[in-house]
Amino acid sequence: MSNTIAAIATPLAQGGVSMIRISGDDAIEVADKVFKSISGKKLSSLEGYRALYGGVYNKNNEQIDDGVALVYRAPKSYTGEDVVEISCHGGIYITREILRIIIENGARIAQAGEFSKRAFLNGKMSLTQAEAVMDLIQSHNSQALKSARAQMDGALFKKIESIKADLLNIAGHLAAWVDYPEEDIEVIEQENLKNSLQKAEDVVSELIKTFDKGKIFKEGVETAIVGKPNVGKSTLMNMLAGCEKSIVTDIAGTTRDVVEECVNIGNAILRLADTAGIRETEDVVEKYGVQLALKRIETAGLVLAVFDNSRELSNEDNTIIDSIVEKEIPSIAIINKVDLEKGIDEDYIKSKFDKVVYTSKDNENSLKELSDAIDEVLGVMSIDTSSGMIANERQRVCALDAHKYIVEAKETLDMGYTLDAVTVSIEYALEALLELTGERVTESVVNQVFHNFCVGK
Numbered sequence: 001m002s003n004t005i006a007a008i009a010t011p012l013a014q015g016g017v018s019m020i021r022i023s024g025d026d027a028i029e030v031a032d033k034v035f036k037s038i039s040g041k042k043l044s045s046l047e048g049y050r051a052l053y054g055g056v057y058n059k060n061n062e063q064i065d066d067g068v069a070l071v072y073r074a075p076k077s078y079t080g081e082d083v084v085e086i087s088c089h090g091g092i093y094i095t096r097e098i099l100r101i102i103i104e105n106g107a108r109i110a111q112a113g114e115f116s117k118r119a120f121l122n123g124k125m126s127l128t129q130a131e132a133v134m135d136l137i138q139s140h141n142s143q144a145l146k147s148a149r150a151q152m153d154g155a156l157f158k159k160i161e162s163i164k165a166d167l168l169n170i171a172g173h174l175a176a177w178v179d180y181p182e183e184d185i186e187v188i189e190q191e192n193l194k195n196s197l198q199k200a201e202d203v204v205s206e207l208i209k210t211f212d213k214g215k216i217f218k219e220g221v222e223t224a225i226v227g228k229p230n231v232g233k234s235t236l237m238n239m240l241a242g243c244e245k246s247i248v249t250d251i252a253g254t255t256r257d258v259v260e261e262c263v264n265i266g267n268a269i270l271r272l273a274d275t276a277g278i279r280e281t282e283d284v285v286e287k288y289g290v291q292l293a294l295k296r297i298e299t300a301g302l303v304l305a306v307f308d309n310s311r312e313l314s315n316e317d318n319t320i321i322d323s324i325v326e327k328e329i330p331s332i333a334i335i336n337k338v339d340l341e342k343g344i345d346e347d348y349i350k351s352k353f354d355k356v357v358y359t360s361k362d363n364e365n366s367l368k369e370l371s372d373a374i375d376e377v378l379g380v381m382s383i384d385t386s387s388g389m390i391a392n393e394r395q396r397v398c399a400l401d402a403h404k405y406i407v408e409a410k411e412t413l414d415m416g417y418t419l420d421a422v423t424v425s426i427e428y429a430l431e432a433l434l435e436l437t438g439e440r441v442t443e444s445v446v447n448q449v450f451h452n453f454c455v456g457k
Helices: 027-034 092-104 114-121 127-137 142-152 155-179 190-218 233-241 284-299 315-327 346-352 366-378 393-414 419-437 443-451
Strands: 005-008 017-023 035-037 050-057 063-072 083-089 221-226 259-265 268-274 302-308 331-336 355-358
Touching (some): 005 092, 005 114, 017 092, 017 114, 027 035, 027 083, 027 092, 050 092, 063 092, 083 092, 114 127, 127 142, 127 155, 127 393, 142 155, 155 393, 190 268, 190 393, 233 268, 233 302, 233 331, 302 315, 331 346, 331 366, 346 355, 355 366, 393 419
Parallel strands (some): 221 302, 302 331, 331 355
Antiparallel strands (some): 017 083, 035 050, 063 083, 259 268
16 A cells, blocks of 8 residues: 556557556655656645646656646545556557556556555545446446446445344344343343344345346346247347347358347347257257257346247147246347238237237337337336445355344344344344445455456556
8 A cells, every 4th residue: 555556547549648647745846756747746746636737758858748636635536545547648559658658767567456445445435435436337228337337436335234233233232231131221122122133134135136236237037038940039139239139041050050149229238149949950950059049048137039910829838838937037028020921829928928029020119119118028117217226246245244233233133133133143144244335345356356357557
Protein backbone atom coordinates (compact mmCIF):
# COMPACT_ATOMS: atom_id res chain seq x y z
CA MET A 1 0.00 0.00 0.00
CA SER A 2 2.97 2.33 0.51
CA ASN A 3 4.13 1.77 -3.08
CA THR A 4 3.06 4.08 -5.87
CA ILE A 5 1.44 2.07 -8.66
CA ALA A 6 0.71 2.79 -12.31
CA ALA A 7 -1.14 1.10 -15.15
CA ILE A 8 -2.81 1.76 -18.46
CA ALA A 9 -6.49 2.24 -17.57
CA THR A 10 -7.92 2.22 -21.09
CA PRO A 11 -8.00 -0.72 -23.54
CA LEU A 12 -4.59 -1.32 -25.10
CA ALA A 13 -5.70 -0.66 -28.66
CA GLN A 14 -5.34 2.12 -31.20
CA GLY A 15 -7.85 4.90 -30.55
CA GLY A 16 -8.36 8.58 -29.98
CA VAL A 17 -7.20 8.78 -26.36
CA SER A 18 -5.42 6.57 -23.84
CA MET A 19 -5.11 7.11 -20.09
CA ILE A 20 -2.44 6.04 -17.61
CA ARG A 21 -3.40 6.08 -13.92
CA ILE A 22 -0.91 6.62 -11.07
CA SER A 23 -1.90 6.13 -7.40
CA GLY A 24 -0.03 6.26 -4.11
CA ASP A 25 1.82 8.50 -1.68
CA ASP A 26 4.28 9.65 -4.37
CA ALA A 27 1.86 9.72 -7.32
CA ILE A 28 2.04 13.49 -7.81
CA GLU A 29 5.82 13.59 -7.30
CA VAL A 30 6.32 10.84 -9.89
CA ALA A 31 3.99 12.59 -12.35
CA ASP A 32 5.89 15.86 -11.94
CA LYS A 33 9.08 14.08 -13.03
CA VAL A 34 7.59 13.07 -16.38
CA PHE A 35 4.98 15.77 -17.09
CA LYS A 36 5.78 19.43 -17.83
CA SER A 37 2.89 21.84 -18.24
CA ILE A 38 2.80 24.54 -20.90
CA SER A 39 2.16 27.14 -18.20
CA GLY A 40 5.17 26.02 -16.17
CA LYS A 41 3.01 25.07 -13.17
CA LYS A 42 3.82 21.92 -11.25
CA LEU A 43 1.15 19.31 -10.60
CA SER A 44 2.14 19.46 -6.93
CA SER A 45 0.89 23.06 -6.81
CA LEU A 46 -2.65 22.06 -7.83
CA GLU A 47 -5.63 21.37 -5.62
CA GLY A 48 -7.68 18.24 -6.25
CA TYR A 49 -9.85 17.98 -9.38
CA ARG A 50 -7.54 20.30 -11.33
CA ALA A 51 -5.78 19.62 -14.62
CA LEU A 52 -2.87 20.94 -16.66
CA TYR A 53 -2.06 20.66 -20.36
CA GLY A 54 1.52 19.85 -21.27
CA GLY A 55 3.97 17.23 -22.48
CA VAL A 56 5.38 13.94 -21.28
CA TYR A 57 9.19 13.74 -21.32
CA ASN A 58 11.73 10.95 -20.88
CA LYS A 59 14.96 11.13 -18.86
CA ASN A 60 16.77 12.64 -21.87
CA ASN A 61 14.24 15.49 -21.82
CA GLU A 62 12.78 14.33 -25.13
CA GLN A 63 9.04 14.95 -25.51
CA ILE A 64 7.15 11.70 -26.12
CA ASP A 65 3.65 13.14 -26.44
CA ASP A 66 1.40 15.97 -25.31
CA GLY A 67 -1.70 15.56 -23.22
CA VAL A 68 -3.56 16.41 -20.02
CA ALA A 69 -2.70 15.49 -16.42
CA LEU A 70 -5.56 15.45 -13.91
CA VAL A 71 -4.83 15.53 -10.15
CA TYR A 72 -6.96 13.98 -7.39
CA ARG A 73 -5.99 14.61 -3.77
CA ALA A 74 -6.42 12.00 -1.04
CA PRO A 75 -8.87 11.02 0.26
CA LYS A 76 -11.14 12.36 -2.50
CA SER A 77 -10.12 9.94 -5.22
CA TYR A 78 -11.13 6.50 -6.45
CA THR A 79 -8.45 4.75 -4.39
CA GLY A 80 -8.52 7.18 -1.45
CA GLU A 81 -4.89 8.06 -2.25
CA ASP A 82 -3.24 10.81 -4.28
CA VAL A 83 -3.98 10.00 -7.93
CA VAL A 84 -2.81 11.44 -11.26
CA GLU A 85 -4.36 10.44 -14.57
CA ILE A 86 -2.39 11.30 -17.69
CA SER A 87 -4.40 11.31 -20.92
CA CYS A 88 -2.41 11.05 -24.12
CA HIS A 89 -2.94 10.17 -27.78
CA GLY A 90 -4.33 6.66 -28.19
CA GLY A 91 -1.42 4.90 -29.85
CA ILE A 92 -0.29 1.56 -28.46
CA TYR A 93 3.43 2.42 -28.61
CA ILE A 94 2.93 5.91 -27.15
CA THR A 95 0.85 4.60 -24.26
CA ARG A 96 3.32 1.84 -23.39
CA GLU A 97 6.25 4.25 -23.65
CA ILE A 98 4.66 6.72 -21.22
CA LEU A 99 3.93 3.92 -18.76
CA ARG A 100 7.56 2.77 -19.05
CA ILE A 101 8.82 6.28 -18.28
CA ILE A 102 6.51 6.53 -15.24
CA ILE A 103 7.88 3.19 -13.93
CA GLU A 104 11.45 4.42 -14.45
CA ASN A 105 10.64 7.44 -12.25
CA GLY A 106 9.51 5.60 -9.14
CA ALA A 107 6.19 3.85 -9.68
CA ARG A 108 5.66 0.12 -10.12
CA ILE A 109 3.27 -1.79 -12.37
CA ALA A 110 -0.11 -2.26 -10.69
CA GLN A 111 -1.36 -5.78 -10.10
CA ALA A 112 -4.74 -6.93 -11.42
CA GLY A 113 -7.48 -4.98 -9.65
CA GLU A 114 -5.04 -3.18 -7.36
CA PHE A 115 -6.64 0.24 -7.76
CA SER A 116 -10.02 -1.16 -6.67
CA LYS A 117 -8.34 -3.22 -3.95
CA ARG A 118 -6.82 -0.05 -2.50
CA ALA A 119 -10.23 1.64 -2.69
CA PHE A 120 -11.66 -1.24 -0.62
CA LEU A 121 -8.80 -1.28 1.90
CA ASN A 122 -9.02 2.50 2.27
CA GLY A 123 -12.74 2.28 3.06
CA LYS A 124 -13.92 3.90 -0.17
CA MET A 125 -16.26 0.98 -0.93
CA SER A 126 -17.41 -2.34 0.49
CA LEU A 127 -16.25 -5.63 -0.99
CA THR A 128 -19.64 -6.17 -2.64
CA GLN A 129 -19.41 -2.71 -4.21
CA ALA A 130 -15.88 -3.46 -5.44
CA GLU A 131 -17.06 -6.70 -7.04
CA ALA A 132 -19.83 -4.74 -8.76
CA VAL A 133 -17.16 -2.66 -10.55
CA MET A 134 -16.19 -5.61 -12.74
CA ASP A 135 -19.85 -6.52 -13.24
CA LEU A 136 -20.37 -2.97 -14.50
CA ILE A 137 -17.45 -3.23 -16.92
CA GLN A 138 -18.60 -6.64 -18.18
CA SER A 139 -22.29 -5.73 -18.58
CA HIS A 140 -23.77 -7.14 -21.80
CA ASN A 141 -27.24 -5.55 -21.63
CA SER A 142 -29.24 -2.83 -19.88
CA GLN A 143 -30.51 -5.15 -17.13
CA ALA A 144 -26.98 -6.26 -16.22
CA LEU A 145 -25.89 -2.62 -16.21
CA LYS A 146 -28.75 -1.58 -13.90
CA SER A 147 -28.03 -4.47 -11.55
CA ALA A 148 -24.30 -3.68 -11.36
CA ARG A 149 -25.07 0.00 -10.86
CA ALA A 150 -27.40 -0.82 -7.96
CA GLN A 151 -24.72 -3.00 -6.33
CA MET A 152 -22.14 -0.22 -6.75
CA ASP A 153 -24.56 2.10 -4.99
CA GLY A 154 -24.58 -0.38 -2.09
CA ALA A 155 -27.96 -2.11 -2.59
CA LEU A 156 -26.67 -5.54 -1.49
CA PHE A 157 -24.62 -4.09 1.37
CA LYS A 158 -27.67 -2.21 2.69
CA LYS A 159 -29.87 -5.31 2.54
CA ILE A 160 -27.29 -7.35 4.46
CA GLU A 161 -26.78 -4.47 6.89
CA SER A 162 -30.42 -4.69 7.99
CA ILE A 163 -30.18 -8.46 8.65
CA LYS A 164 -26.84 -8.02 10.38
CA ALA A 165 -28.18 -5.27 12.65
CA ASP A 166 -31.05 -7.50 13.83
CA LEU A 167 -28.76 -10.46 14.50
CA LEU A 168 -26.20 -8.28 16.28
CA ASN A 169 -28.93 -6.92 18.50
CA ILE A 170 -30.11 -10.46 19.36
CA ALA A 171 -26.58 -11.79 19.90
CA GLY A 172 -25.60 -8.84 22.09
CA HIS A 173 -28.70 -9.17 24.25
CA LEU A 174 -28.29 -12.93 24.65
CA ALA A 175 -24.57 -12.64 25.44
CA ALA A 176 -25.22 -10.00 28.09
CA TRP A 177 -28.00 -12.08 29.64
CA VAL A 178 -25.79 -15.21 29.75
CA ASP A 179 -22.56 -13.51 30.91
CA TYR A 180 -24.08 -11.22 33.53
CA PRO A 181 -26.82 -13.19 35.33
CA GLU A 182 -26.54 -10.96 38.38
CA GLU A 183 -27.58 -7.91 36.35
CA ASP A 184 -31.24 -7.12 35.84
CA ILE A 185 -31.23 -7.79 32.09
CA GLU A 186 -34.58 -8.41 30.50
CA VAL A 187 -35.00 -11.96 29.15
CA ILE A 188 -35.82 -12.26 25.45
CA GLU A 189 -39.12 -14.02 24.98
CA GLN A 190 -38.65 -17.23 22.98
CA GLU A 191 -41.53 -16.34 20.66
CA ASN A 192 -39.96 -12.95 19.86
CA LEU A 193 -36.59 -14.63 19.30
CA LYS A 194 -38.16 -17.18 16.95
CA ASN A 195 -39.89 -14.42 14.98
CA SER A 196 -36.63 -12.46 14.62
CA LEU A 197 -34.72 -15.51 13.44
CA GLN A 198 -37.51 -16.42 11.01
CA LYS A 199 -37.44 -12.92 9.57
CA ALA A 200 -33.66 -13.15 9.08
CA GLU A 201 -34.00 -16.58 7.46
CA ASP A 202 -36.66 -15.31 5.04
CA VAL A 203 -34.54 -12.35 3.94
CA VAL A 204 -31.42 -14.49 3.41
CA SER A 205 -33.45 -17.14 1.54
CA GLU A 206 -34.81 -14.51 -0.86
CA LEU A 207 -31.31 -13.15 -1.29
CA ILE A 208 -29.96 -16.59 -2.25
CA LYS A 209 -32.70 -16.93 -4.88
CA THR A 210 -31.45 -13.80 -6.63
CA PHE A 211 -28.21 -15.57 -7.59
CA ASP A 212 -29.78 -17.69 -10.36
CA LYS A 213 -31.82 -14.74 -11.60
CA GLY A 214 -28.77 -12.50 -11.68
CA LYS A 215 -26.87 -15.07 -13.77
CA ILE A 216 -29.44 -14.55 -16.54
CA PHE A 217 -28.17 -10.97 -16.91
CA LYS A 218 -24.48 -11.64 -16.30
CA GLU A 219 -23.62 -15.02 -17.77
CA GLY A 220 -26.67 -15.91 -19.82
CA VAL A 221 -28.85 -19.00 -20.00
CA GLU A 222 -27.71 -22.24 -21.63
CA THR A 223 -30.32 -22.51 -24.41
CA ALA A 224 -30.81 -25.53 -26.66
CA ILE A 225 -32.60 -25.24 -30.00
CA VAL A 226 -34.00 -28.72 -30.64
CA GLY A 227 -36.29 -30.44 -33.11
CA LYS A 228 -36.33 -33.11 -35.77
CA PRO A 229 -34.52 -32.46 -39.11
CA ASN A 230 -35.73 -29.68 -41.42
CA VAL A 231 -38.13 -27.98 -39.01
CA GLY A 232 -36.18 -24.70 -39.12
CA LYS A 233 -33.74 -24.92 -36.19
CA SER A 234 -30.78 -23.50 -38.09
CA THR A 235 -32.93 -20.73 -39.60
CA LEU A 236 -34.02 -19.81 -36.05
CA MET A 237 -30.40 -19.87 -34.88
CA ASN A 238 -29.37 -17.51 -37.66
CA MET A 239 -32.32 -15.19 -36.94
CA LEU A 240 -31.41 -14.95 -33.26
CA ALA A 241 -27.68 -14.58 -33.95
CA GLY A 242 -28.26 -11.96 -36.63
CA CYS A 243 -25.87 -13.73 -38.98
CA GLU A 244 -25.39 -17.08 -40.73
CA LYS A 245 -24.02 -19.29 -37.94
CA SER A 246 -25.68 -22.52 -39.09
CA ILE A 247 -25.85 -23.97 -42.59
CA VAL A 248 -29.42 -24.01 -43.91
CA THR A 249 -30.38 -26.49 -46.64
CA ASP A 250 -33.33 -28.74 -47.56
CA ILE A 251 -31.17 -31.80 -46.89
CA ALA A 252 -32.06 -33.60 -43.64
CA GLY A 253 -29.13 -34.02 -41.25
CA THR A 254 -27.14 -30.96 -42.41
CA THR A 255 -26.37 -29.93 -38.79
CA ARG A 256 -24.37 -32.77 -37.24
CA ASP A 257 -22.51 -31.00 -34.44
CA VAL A 258 -23.60 -28.39 -31.89
CA VAL A 259 -23.28 -24.82 -33.25
CA GLU A 260 -22.97 -22.26 -30.44
CA GLU A 261 -23.43 -18.50 -30.17
CA CYS A 262 -24.04 -15.98 -27.37
CA VAL A 263 -26.77 -13.41 -28.12
CA ASN A 264 -28.77 -10.68 -26.40
CA ILE A 265 -32.50 -11.31 -26.74
CA GLY A 266 -34.83 -8.90 -25.01
CA ASN A 267 -33.59 -8.56 -21.43
CA ALA A 268 -31.68 -11.84 -21.30
CA ILE A 269 -28.44 -13.29 -22.63
CA LEU A 270 -28.86 -16.66 -24.33
CA ARG A 271 -25.95 -19.04 -24.82
CA LEU A 272 -27.49 -20.67 -27.88
CA ALA A 273 -26.76 -24.17 -29.11
CA ASP A 274 -28.20 -25.28 -32.47
CA THR A 275 -28.29 -29.06 -32.25
CA ALA A 276 -28.53 -31.89 -34.76
CA GLY A 277 -32.01 -32.91 -35.87
CA ILE A 278 -33.32 -35.67 -33.60
CA ARG A 279 -34.17 -38.78 -35.62
CA GLU A 280 -33.24 -42.43 -36.07
CA THR A 281 -30.20 -42.66 -38.34
CA GLU A 282 -27.54 -45.17 -39.36
CA ASP A 283 -24.99 -42.44 -40.06
CA VAL A 284 -22.36 -42.74 -37.28
CA VAL A 285 -21.49 -39.02 -37.21
CA GLU A 286 -25.11 -37.87 -37.30
CA LYS A 287 -26.06 -40.42 -34.61
CA TYR A 288 -23.42 -38.90 -32.32
CA GLY A 289 -24.85 -35.45 -33.05
CA VAL A 290 -28.33 -36.67 -32.06
CA GLN A 291 -26.92 -37.97 -28.76
CA LEU A 292 -25.34 -34.57 -28.10
CA ALA A 293 -28.69 -32.89 -28.83
CA LEU A 294 -30.51 -35.06 -26.27
CA LYS A 295 -27.80 -34.32 -23.67
CA ARG A 296 -28.21 -30.59 -24.32
CA ILE A 297 -31.87 -30.84 -23.40
CA GLU A 298 -30.93 -32.30 -20.01
CA THR A 299 -28.39 -29.59 -19.18
CA ALA A 300 -30.18 -26.57 -20.69
CA GLY A 301 -31.67 -23.74 -18.66
CA LEU A 302 -34.06 -23.02 -21.54
CA VAL A 303 -35.20 -25.15 -24.50
CA LEU A 304 -36.56 -23.75 -27.75
CA ALA A 305 -38.40 -26.72 -29.27
CA VAL A 306 -39.10 -26.22 -32.97
CA PHE A 307 -41.98 -27.99 -34.77
CA ASP A 308 -43.11 -27.97 -38.41
CA ASN A 309 -46.65 -26.58 -38.70
CA SER A 310 -47.23 -28.43 -42.00
CA ARG A 311 -46.45 -31.94 -40.66
CA GLU A 312 -48.09 -34.22 -38.12
CA LEU A 313 -46.26 -34.85 -34.88
CA SER A 314 -43.88 -37.80 -35.26
CA ASN A 315 -42.19 -40.16 -32.83
CA GLU A 316 -39.15 -37.85 -32.89
CA ASP A 317 -41.35 -34.87 -31.94
CA ASN A 318 -42.88 -36.83 -29.06
CA THR A 319 -39.42 -37.90 -27.86
CA ILE A 320 -38.42 -34.24 -27.64
CA ILE A 321 -41.64 -33.24 -25.87
CA ASP A 322 -41.36 -36.09 -23.36
CA SER A 323 -37.70 -35.24 -22.60
CA ILE A 324 -38.59 -31.61 -21.86
CA VAL A 325 -41.71 -32.37 -19.80
CA GLU A 326 -39.97 -35.10 -17.79
CA LYS A 327 -37.11 -32.78 -16.78
CA GLU A 328 -39.46 -29.81 -16.16
CA ILE A 329 -37.14 -27.55 -18.13
CA PRO A 330 -38.27 -23.98 -18.89
CA SER A 331 -39.22 -24.20 -22.55
CA ILE A 332 -40.99 -22.54 -25.47
CA ALA A 333 -42.64 -24.35 -28.37
CA ILE A 334 -41.94 -22.69 -31.70
CA ILE A 335 -44.37 -23.73 -34.43
CA ASN A 336 -42.56 -22.84 -37.64
CA LYS A 337 -43.76 -22.57 -41.25
CA VAL A 338 -47.19 -21.24 -40.28
CA ASP A 339 -47.48 -19.89 -43.84
CA LEU A 340 -48.01 -23.51 -44.96
CA GLU A 341 -51.18 -25.58 -44.57
CA LYS A 342 -51.57 -26.83 -41.00
CA GLY A 343 -50.88 -30.49 -40.26
CA ILE A 344 -49.70 -30.29 -36.65
CA ASP A 345 -51.82 -31.03 -33.55
CA GLU A 346 -51.64 -27.51 -32.15
CA ASP A 347 -53.81 -28.25 -29.09
CA TYR A 348 -51.46 -31.04 -27.99
CA ILE A 349 -48.47 -28.69 -28.22
CA LYS A 350 -50.31 -26.07 -26.14
CA SER A 351 -51.10 -28.67 -23.46
CA LYS A 352 -47.39 -29.47 -23.04
CA PHE A 353 -45.81 -25.99 -23.20
CA ASP A 354 -46.48 -22.82 -21.23
CA LYS A 355 -45.67 -20.62 -24.20
CA VAL A 356 -46.15 -21.18 -27.93
CA VAL A 357 -44.71 -18.84 -30.58
CA TYR A 358 -45.61 -18.95 -34.28
CA THR A 359 -42.96 -18.19 -36.89
CA SER A 360 -42.44 -18.18 -40.62
CA LYS A 361 -39.89 -16.76 -43.03
CA ASP A 362 -42.25 -13.88 -43.89
CA ASN A 363 -43.30 -13.01 -40.31
CA GLU A 364 -41.38 -9.85 -39.41
CA ASN A 365 -42.74 -9.91 -35.84
CA SER A 366 -41.38 -13.41 -35.07
CA LEU A 367 -38.26 -12.17 -33.28
CA LYS A 368 -40.19 -9.69 -31.11
CA GLU A 369 -42.80 -12.30 -30.15
CA LEU A 370 -40.11 -14.82 -29.29
CA SER A 371 -38.17 -12.22 -27.29
CA ASP A 372 -41.26 -11.40 -25.20
CA ALA A 373 -41.93 -15.11 -24.63
CA ILE A 374 -38.35 -15.70 -23.46
CA ASP A 375 -38.58 -12.80 -20.98
CA GLU A 376 -41.83 -14.22 -19.64
CA VAL A 377 -40.65 -17.84 -19.30
CA LEU A 378 -37.39 -16.83 -17.60
CA GLY A 379 -39.22 -14.36 -15.36
CA VAL A 380 -36.82 -11.59 -16.35
CA MET A 381 -39.33 -8.76 -16.09
CA SER A 382 -40.18 -9.68 -12.49
CA ILE A 383 -36.56 -9.24 -11.35
CA ASP A 384 -35.98 -6.00 -9.46
CA THR A 385 -32.50 -5.00 -10.62
CA SER A 386 -32.43 -2.08 -8.18
CA SER A 387 -32.56 -4.36 -5.14
CA GLY A 388 -29.67 -6.23 -3.57
CA MET A 389 -28.68 -9.32 -5.55
CA ILE A 390 -26.09 -12.04 -5.01
CA ALA A 391 -23.62 -11.42 -7.81
CA ASN A 392 -21.07 -14.26 -7.65
CA GLU A 393 -20.21 -17.64 -6.16
CA ARG A 394 -18.23 -16.16 -3.25
CA GLN A 395 -21.23 -14.14 -2.12
CA ARG A 396 -23.56 -17.11 -2.62
CA VAL A 397 -21.44 -19.39 -0.41
CA CYS A 398 -21.38 -16.77 2.35
CA ALA A 399 -25.16 -16.35 2.12
CA LEU A 400 -25.67 -20.14 2.24
CA ASP A 401 -23.47 -20.34 5.35
CA ALA A 402 -25.43 -17.54 7.03
CA HIS A 403 -28.71 -19.29 6.18
CA LYS A 404 -27.43 -22.61 7.56
CA TYR A 405 -26.49 -21.09 10.92
CA ILE A 406 -29.73 -19.10 11.24
CA VAL A 407 -31.69 -22.33 10.69
CA GLU A 408 -29.38 -24.04 13.18
CA ALA A 409 -30.14 -21.33 15.76
CA LYS A 410 -33.89 -21.87 15.27
CA GLU A 411 -33.56 -25.64 15.62
CA THR A 412 -31.37 -25.27 18.73
CA LEU A 413 -34.03 -23.09 20.28
CA ASP A 414 -36.83 -25.53 19.37
CA MET A 415 -34.92 -28.46 20.90
CA GLY A 416 -34.72 -26.66 24.23
CA TYR A 417 -30.98 -26.03 24.38
CA THR A 418 -29.64 -23.17 26.49
CA LEU A 419 -29.60 -19.68 25.02
CA ASP A 420 -25.79 -19.58 24.93
CA ALA A 421 -25.91 -22.45 22.37
CA VAL A 422 -28.32 -20.36 20.28
CA THR A 423 -25.92 -17.42 20.56
CA VAL A 424 -23.06 -19.49 19.08
CA SER A 425 -25.08 -20.26 15.93
CA ILE A 426 -26.11 -16.62 15.57
CA GLU A 427 -22.48 -15.52 15.87
CA TYR A 428 -21.47 -17.95 13.10
CA ALA A 429 -24.25 -16.50 10.91
CA LEU A 430 -22.92 -13.01 11.58
CA GLU A 431 -19.38 -14.06 10.62
CA ALA A 432 -20.68 -15.34 7.28
CA LEU A 433 -22.50 -12.07 6.59
CA LEU A 434 -19.45 -10.02 7.59
CA GLU A 435 -17.34 -12.07 5.17
CA LEU A 436 -19.89 -11.44 2.43
CA THR A 437 -19.62 -7.66 2.81
CA GLY A 438 -15.86 -7.78 3.40
CA GLU A 439 -16.04 -6.30 6.89
CA ARG A 440 -14.33 -9.40 8.24
CA VAL A 441 -12.49 -11.24 5.51
CA THR A 442 -9.12 -12.96 5.10
CA GLU A 443 -6.35 -11.55 2.95
CA SER A 444 -6.49 -14.60 0.66
CA VAL A 445 -10.18 -13.95 -0.07
CA VAL A 446 -9.49 -10.28 -0.84
CA ASN A 447 -6.62 -11.23 -3.15
CA GLN A 448 -8.81 -13.75 -4.97
CA VAL A 449 -11.60 -11.20 -5.50
CA PHE A 450 -9.32 -8.62 -7.07
CA HIS A 451 -7.26 -11.17 -9.01
CA ASN A 452 -10.19 -11.37 -11.46
CA PHE A 453 -10.09 -7.63 -12.21
CA CYS A 454 -8.40 -6.07 -15.21
CA VAL A 455 -5.04 -4.45 -14.44
CA GLY A 456 -6.03 -0.79 -14.91
CA LYS A 457 -8.98 -1.04 -12.54
